[in-house]
Amino acid sequence: MGLKCLAQHYLKSTGPSFILTKKNKPLRRRTASLSKMEFVNPEGLRLDGRRPMEMRQLRAEIGVVSKADGSAVFEMGNTKVIAAVYGPREVQNRSQQSNDEALVRCEYSMANFSTGDRMRKPKGDRRSTEISMVIRQTMEACILTHLMPRSQIDIFVQVLQADGGTRSACINAATLALADAGIPMTDIVTSCSAGFLNGTPLLDLNYVEDSAGGPDVTVGILPKLDKVTLLQMDSKLQMETFETVMQLATEGCKAVASYIREVLLENTKQLESRRGV
Amino acid sequence: MEQRFANSWRMTVNEKKFIETALLSDLRTDGRGPFDYRNLTIQFGSEDGSSEVQLGQTRVMGFVTSQLVQPYRDRPNEGTLAIFTEFSPMADPSFEVGRPGESAVELGRIVDRGLRESKAIDTESLCVIAGKWVWSVRIDLHILDNGGNLIDAANIAALAALLTFRRPECTLGGEDGQEVIMHPPEVREPLPLIVHHLPIAVTFAFIGNQSIVIIDPSHLEEAVMGGKLTATLNTNGDVCAIQKAGGEGVLQSVVMQCLRIASVKAADITGKIKKAVELYKTSRDLKKIKRHPDSVNISNKLKDMEKPKLKLEKTSGSQSDDMEVESHSSKKDEHKCKAVIGGTSSWDPYSKVADADELKESLASQDVETPDQKMDVTPHEKQQLNVIDESLRDADPSPSLSVAAEAGEVKNKAESLSDAVKPKHKRKKKNLSNSDGS
Amino acid sequence: MELKPSIPSSSLIDQHVFPGDVVLDLSKITSQTIKLGGGLRQDGDLISVMKGGVLRFSKPNKYWVETSQKRYVPSAGDNVLGIVVDARSDNFFVDIKGPTLAFLPVLAFEGGTRRNIPKFEMGTLLYVRVVKADTGMNPELSCMDASGKAAEYGPLKEGFMFETSTGLSRTLLSSPTCPVLETLGKKIAFEIAVGLNGRVWVNSSTPSIVVLVSNTIIQTASMSPTQQKIRVESLLQKMQ
Numbered sequence: 001m002g003l004k005c006l007a008q009h010y011l012k013s014t015g016p017s018f019i020l021t022k023k024n025k026p027l028r029r030r031t032a033s034l035s036k037m038e039f040v041n042p043e044g045l046r047l048d049g050r051r052p053m054e055m056r057q058l059r060a061e062i063g064v065v066s067k068a069d070g071s072a073v074f075e076m077g078n079t080k081v082i083a084a085v086y087g088p089r090e091v092q093n094r095s096q097q098s099n100d101e102a103l104v105r106c107e108y109s110m111a112n113f114s115t116g117d118r119m120r121k122p123k124g125d126r127r128s129t130e131i132s133m134v135i136r137q138t139m140e141a142c143i144l145t146h147l148m149p150r151s152q153i154d155i156f157v158q159v160l161q162a163d164g165g166t167r168s169a170c171i172n173a174a175t176l177a178l179a180d181a182g183i184p185m186t187d188i189v190t191s192c193s194a195g196f197l198n199g200t201p202l203l204d205l206n207y208v209e210d211s212a213g214g215p216d217v218t219v220g221i222l223p224k225l226d227k228v229t230l231l232q233m234d235s236k237l238q239m240e241t242f243e244t245v246m247q248l249a250t251e252g253c254k255a256v257a258s259y260i261r262e263v264l265l266e267n268t269k270q271l272e273s274r275r276g277v
Numbered sequence: 278m279e280q281r282f283a284n285s286w287r288m289t290v291n292e293k294k295f296i297e298t299a300l301l302s303d304l305r306t307d308g309r310g311p312f313d314y315r316n317l318t319i320q321f322g323s324e325d326g327s328s329e330v331q332l333g334q335t336r337v338m339g340f341v342t343s344q345l346v347q348p349y350r351d352r353p354n355e356g357t358l359a360i361f362t363e364f365s366p367m368a369d370p371s372f373e374v375g376r377p378g379e380s381a382v383e384l385g386r387i388v389d390r391g392l393r394e395s396k397a398i399d400t401e402s403l404c405v406i407a408g409k410w411v412w413s414v415r416i417d418l419h420i421l422d423n424g425g426n427l428i429d430a431a432n433i434a435a436l437a438a439l440l441t442f443r444r445p446e447c448t449l450g451g452e453d454g455q456e457v458i459m460h461p462p463e464v465r466e467p468l469p470l471i472v473h474h475l476p477i478a479v480t481f482a483f484i485g486n487q488s489i490v491i492i493d494p495s496h497l498e499e500a501v502m503g504g505k506l507t508a509t510l511n512t513n514g515d516v517c518a519i520q521k522a523g524g525e526g527v528l529q530s531v532v533m534q535c536l537r538i539a540s541v542k543a544a545d546i547t548g549k550i551k552k553a554v555e556l557y558k559t560s561r562d563l564k565k566i567k568r569h570p571d572s573v574n575i576s577n578k579l580k581d582m583e584k585p586k587l588k589l590e591k592t593s594g595s596q597s598d599d600m601e602v603e604s605h606s607s608k609k610d611e612h613k614c615k616a617v618i619g620g621t622s623s624w625d626p627y628s629k630v631a632d633a634d635e636l637k638e639s640l641a642s643q644d645v646e647t648p649d650q651k652m653d654v655t656p657h658e659k660q661q662l663n664v665i666d667e668s669l670r671d672a673d674p675s676p677s678l679s680v681a682a683e684a685g686e687v688k689n690k691a692e693s694l695s696d697a698v699k700p701k702h703k704r705k706k707k708n709l710s711n712s713d714g715s
Numbered sequence: 716m717e718l719k720p721s722i723p724s725s726s727l728i729d730q731h732v733f734p735g736d737v738v739l740d741l742s743k744i745t746s747q748t749i750k751l752g753g754g755l756r757q758d759g760d761l762i763s764v765m766k767g768g769v770l771r772f773s774k775p776n777k778y779w780v781e782t783s784q785k786r787y788v789p790s791a792g793d794n795v796l797g798i799v800v801d802a803r804s805d806n807f808f809v810d811i812k813g814p815t816l817a818f819l820p821v822l823a824f825e826g827g828t829r830r831n832i833p834k835f836e837m838g839t840l841l842y843v844r845v846v847k848a849d850t851g852m853n854p855e856l857s858c859m860d861a862s863g864k865a866a867e868y869g870p871l872k873e874g875f876m877f878e879t880s881t882g883l884s885r886t887l888l889s890s891p892t893c894p895v896l897e898t899l900g901k902k903i904a905f906e907i908a909v910g911l912n913g914r915v916w917v918n919s920s921t922p923s924i925v926v927l928v929s930n931t932i933i934q935t936a937s938m939s940p941t942q943q944k945i946r947v948e949s950l951l952q953k954m955q
Binding site: 127136213225226238 | 379382383385386390394395396504506510511514515516517518519520521522523524525526527528529532533536537540
């Protein structure tokens, strides 16, 4: 009896305060038990009508932010990301200045209206801190930082519409923006994701497929050097399967790379004609 | 002096160059080969769910706690798992006070993803009332010393702490059956978490122009490396998480090579963790027996004293019931002892003294009033008692029907036995049998 | 303070002392000047200890406490290993593991003039001499000996540097040569530079010897001379 009372007291004392805090917590992204859903129908088509190895429509536009030194919008299907690059410019925080290389900074954020649930996303939560870091380190790998010592390059990326694969879209947008800003790079970085659902490897997951709880492999490559710089994976996957999924994602990256190349070429041509060369 | 020179750890050009050139001949500054892991020691605190992992010079402490909370709205029947990291400025001058830095966030996320996304912990078993109360498990990871490769060490610390953690058992009660009754550990044995598999993080670093791969980078090597890759695998050959956050690009074949090496190391580390946890659990079980040191003490003392004069018999006669129960406990020691000898070196000296025959002798000499059948509660019967206890608890629905039937049969007998014992000892007995079960 | 413990100073020499211990009572000593080294402090008529360690005495009148700390307390005349942190027009800023950065004047090199200022990459390892170490200002270094010669001072190329305690570096520098270095030196050829600030630099023809030497020094730090000898010999045998 005494125990029971104790337990009740315990619940009473902690209960209400928790309910209060809970209300402010955002809904968990992953929806429960979608695992039984059919993601690839017998005809071999996915929910949005794509084939398993088909990418979503890509669209890119360069020079969308007039104030920035370089900027781009990148779309993968319904995922839309904007990136702006400032720099190389004077280092703001002198204590971070480096004498032999440029300082690269990156800030990733998600617009409040980017997802279905109208939640106010707290800035600087763990997820966006991590993605900021991942994008920064990925871009650092291709920027020739030692050519611009004592300076700073800022990359801002914002997700305008989130429909899966935001990380990849951000990296692709950042690459374009860096190229637009004329920052020296060894190679471009392109990224694409792939998953594994219903026993089929799927390229470029959308939101529904991404939130199914299956594996999600995001790959970023340097296409000319054919090297993997970014590799992230969640969930459980057999090693052999992982290899095929990674292979698929890499193929996706290469496709993105050829598209980005085209866009850059087009942009350069336009610049040429404007200058009247 | 300018602030930017303050208190940062500096590396010389010489060290940088040396690490790279030495690696060309497969040598590392601490004498290891490229794929040698550092010495791993796992220790446990006095409380359940606390661990301290030492990997070379790196030291990480893991601590698991739990609390009843409301579940997330979209997952009403699942408990929650949260990981918090603390990079204390004590461990490394580059760690700053206040908000967790990027590396702290990354570490937490990698450990979190490895555990959560691969469903290593059974969260559904943490549910008490769907939609109302679930257990929220919190893992705190404290970095005590940074000697490099914090991620692997922290991951091992988290796993070791989770494996030894036990939450208090709670059942539903009250008029509407919706009240949660918590049972303190003294009353009911706390329950361990259900861990399906152990996702082990193994970190590789890529150093130099040729991107030489090394495993388990030290503090120095981390300062030189161009990039790193953390692969989280379990012994079933599943890849649970991979993190290569930018940095030096590597060929796909190298990634696969890393994964293969990682799976070997993961098996290695899993073995070490399991062994350490096993040792801890046996010592914990032994400790539990020590909870009643008085009983063994008394019987021993009595035995010693009785030999010279049997006068004591009368005074101890009133305690006979007590003694009866206690004899079980010491007998239990006896059996545990046999099972454990050779396993652990730290053995309770008391129980070694309590020889079974001697005990019987002493009991026979003092327990004049107790009937014979009582004396003969053999371990076999005791086990049956355990079965009953467990089936009575009904918290665990696992016992099969046949066992239950058998238990029912013995039940009558057992009741008659336990009738003879004062009710207040029931509790004690239960404890003992529970301890057997765990 | 009224209670003056009258401990004869001789009894404490080469003994372990702890902060607060009184080693000398000046009122008992007449007509003699004494010199105090690190770890000792004058408190009125009393000389008391500030750091835990061993009290040392050298004839005729020097007292100091020998400690083994990780941080270095700059003192004039010490040879140390420093890392170049920054370069200014007049000075290089050098980290010598002390409480503050040390200055190395750009002219403090053999035959140094405004025209031939050496260029150091950030992170260059230097073997330098502490010239001035006064409280309240940054210590000053020099890459010349007292007669203005370079005398081995200057940047150290290649090799490997590791940090230990000041105590260990003092043992390594002690004469007769400490058993570790002696035994190692009989079998293999290597170069070593030991700074009193607890930094040790090792170089050799092959990296394996450097790794061996540096790890041996670190591992044998807390051993007795005989143990050290045995350990080093077994290590050397393993290598061959």
